Structures are given as structure tokens and as C-alpha cells.
Amino acid sequence: MQIFVSDKGFVKVYPMRKVSEYPQALRMFAKDVGAPDVLVADPHPSNKSKDVKAFCNKIGTTLRILEESTQWASRAELYVGLMKEATRKDMRARHSPLVLWDYCAERRAMIFCLTARDLFQLQGSNPYTATFGEEGDISNLCRYDWYDWVYFWDGSAKFPFPKLSLGRCLGPMKNEGNEMCQAILKQNGRIVPRRSCRPLTAGELAITNEVEARKRREFDDAIK
Numbered sequence: 001m002q003i004f005v006s007d008k009g010f011v012k013v014y015p016m017r018k019v020s021e022y023p024q025a026l027r028m029f030a031k032d033v034g035a036p037d038v039l040v041a042d043p044h045p046s047n048k049s050k051d052v053k054a055f056c057n058k059i060g061t062t063l064r065i066l067e068e069s070t071q072w073a074s075r076a077e078l079y080v081g082l083m084k085e086a087t088r089k090d091m092r093a094r095h096s097p098l099v100l101w102d103y104c105a106e107r108r109a110m111i112f113c114l115t116a117r118d119l120f121q122l123q124g125s126n127p128y129t130a131t132f133g134e135e136g137d138i139s140n141l142c143r144y145d146w147y148d149w150v151y152f153w154d155g156s157a158k159f160p161f162p163k164l165s166l167g168r169c170l171g172p173m174k175n176e177g178n179e180m181c182q183a184i185l186k187q188n189g190r191i192v193p194r195r196s197c198r199p200l201t202a203g204e205l206a207i208t209n210e211v212e213a214r215k216r217r218e219f220d221d222a223i224k
Contacts, residue, residue, distance in 0.1 A: 001105060003083065004029045005076035006036065009117050010127040011083055011109040015102035022046040026055060033131060035059040040076065043068050083108055094147035097223060100170060103183060103191075104146055107171030114138055140172040140180050144199065149216065152184050152197035166215050168223075169197065187222045 002025040004012045012033060014025035030036075039061050041047035048065050056063045087105045090096075096104065113128045114136045121130065128136035144150065147168050154165040170183040176193035184194045204212045 001102065002026075003076075003080050003109075004033075005079045006033065006127070006131060007075075008121050008127050008130045009079060009112070009119050010131045011079060011112045013083075013102075013105045013109040015106070019044075019046045023049070023051045023055060026052060030055075030059055030061075036061050038062045038064055040064045040066065042066050079112070083112055086112075090146040094145075096147040096168075100147075100185070103170040107141070107146060110141060110172065114141070137179060140182070144169040144171075144182065146171065149200045149205075150182075150184065150197045151200065152194040154186075154192075166219055167194075167197070168219075185223070187219050189223065 002014045002016055002022060004014075004025075010033060012029055014028055016022065016025055026039075039056060041063070043065050046052070048063070053063060083105070087101065087108045090104050090108060091098065091101065113131075114126055116122065116124065116126045123130070126136065147170065150167050150169045151164050152167050154163050166187065168185040170185055170191065172179070173181050173183040173193045177195050181193045181195050182197055183191050184197060185191050200212070203209060207213070
């Protein structure tokens with residue numbers, strides 16, 4: 001996982017399968033947020049490769065490498081630690097599988113960027129507004145909590161299986177559908193983008209509703 005933090009506290013998370021993907025993550029950050037004036041990084045070989053240096057030179061960014069074992073010299077480390085701990089709390093509170101950590105971290109980064117913080121650079125605003133100069137939309141974040149139960153419309157279900165299926169919400173999905181599209185975990189372990197989903201009703205969550213409770217137990221057993 002690669003975490004970028006701007007001087008205004010804007011956090012961006014890019015899950016990586018291997019260290020060699022760091023240059024791609026850096027390019028995505030520059031495309032999503034813009035070219036930073038200075039890029040402060042630890043002395044790991046991936047952060048000072050020829051590809052990274054060439055890209056920073058191309059976009060006009062100064063690459064500043066920290067001395068070994070001086071991570072505290074980077075102000076971004078504080079926010080990286082806060083975001084990691086918030087991700088751990090989210091996953092622990094919902095007993096969600098650790099393999100889903102990347103979805104949880106990306107969702108938590110979105111919340112960090114849309115939350116006002118006590119930073120002089122923000123002037124009472126939040127990192128998203130300070131970075132892009134416009135109000136951030138929280139519509140796709142405020143309806144569902146992490147790993148919330150949902151019912152979604154599964155168009156791939158064949159007769160006689162029901163099209164309304166039980167799932168778990170993993171947060172907004174980027175570049176899929178519209179801004180309200182959510183990543184939904186299905187019972188077979190696959191993750192699909194869906195706009196047509198809703199939270200469970202009070203009746204469906206009631207302890208007296210044994211049918212719905214059994215569905216949720218079977219779902220969790222299948223995921224485990």
C-alpha cells in the first residue's frame with residue numbers, strides 16, 4: 001500500500017501488489033491531485049529509482065529523500081499513522097476479513113479528506129476543499145458504514161434464484177457507474193459495483209426475524 005499526504009492533509013491511498021508498482025502509484029497521484037512542489041520520501045530503493053526521478057523531473061517536482069531511520073522528519077507520517085489506526089478500528093469493529101483492508105483504507109482516506117482538521121493551511125476548511133477549491137460530496141459515504149449489510153439488485157441471477165441479494169458494502173467504487181456506486185461483496189466472495197442497493201430495514205435486522213438472521217450467518221460462514 002502506498003499512502004500520499006499533501007501539505008494540506010489530503011490523503012490518497014493506492015493499493016500495490018508489489019514494490020515495483022510505486023511509479024504507477026505516483027503517476028496516479030499526480031493525475032488525481034496534481035504535481036506536488038516537493039515529494040518527501042523515505043530512502044527505500046523504490047522511492048529513488050531512475051523512473052521516479054525522471055518522472056519528478058518531467059512534472060517539475062523536487063524529490064527529497066530522507067535520511068535513513070528519520071521517518072519522524074516527514075510531517076506526513078503523523079497522518080499516515082492516524083489513518084492506519086482508523087482503518088484498524090473500522091475492521092475490528094465490524095469483524096471484517098483482513099483481506100479487505102485495501103477497500104477499508106481507501107474509504108477511510110476519503111473520509112479524512114472530507115473532514116475539517118486543525119491545520120493552519122486549511123483555514124477551518126477540509127483538505128478536499130483546500131486542494132480543489134470546491135465543496136466535496138459526502139453522499140456516497142454517509143449512507144453506509146464500513147462492511148454494512150445491504151440488499152442489492154443482482155442482474156446476473158438466473159431464474160428461479162432471487163435478483164435481490166444480500167451483500168456487504170465496502171465503500172464507494174471509483175470509475176464505476178456514477179458517484180453513488182458502491183463496492184458490494186457477494187456471498188461467493190466476488191466484489192461487484194452496484195448503484196441499486198439499500199440498507200437493511202429495522203424489521204430485517206430484528207432479532208426475532210430468524211429467516212434474515214440465518215441468511216446473514218450463512219453469508220458470513222461462506223466468506224470465512
